[in-house]
Amino acid sequence: MAGLEHEFELLGCWESATEEENIVVYGMDFEDAEAFVVFTDDAGKTPAEAEAPLVAACYSDDDCFKWGKELESFAAWQQLCTQYQPGSAALLAALETYELPKK
Template sequence: MAGLAQEFERLGCWESATEEENIVIYGMDFEEEKVFVVFTDDAGKTPADEAAPLVAACYSDDDCFKWGKELENFAAWKQLCAEHKPGSPALLHALAAYELPKK
């Protein structure tokens, strides 16, 4: 898990332990949009497997849920970050528009 934590950090994400769920979440602030996005695995736990689905949940600065998105895996998030500046409105909009690949 330490490796994945470092990967999130390289992309500009922060890390936070949640006392209620006893997990670690990763997140990114989007200051211009006044929101932040947190990432968990598809069971709502700390992401630990780069190949597993990743869930992004967007919240307003006053902690109101706005939307959620499932990504295929960590590589999908990494690709979005390679295409758009971390914390930028363009990255947030690309994340919101992301669609799982057709199987």
């Protein structure tokens, strides 16, 4: 997990331990949208494998759930972060409209 933790950090994400679920989530703030996104694995646990699906959940700054999105893997998030500035409205919009690749 330490490797993935570092990768999230390189993209400008923060980490937070959640006492209720006993997990660590990674997140990014989107100040212009007054929102933040947290990332977990597809079981709602701490992301540990870069190749596994990644789930993004967007919340307003007052902790109201807005939307959720499943990404193919950490690499999909990484690619979005290279195309758009971290924390930008453009990145948030790209994440919200992301579609899983057709198989």
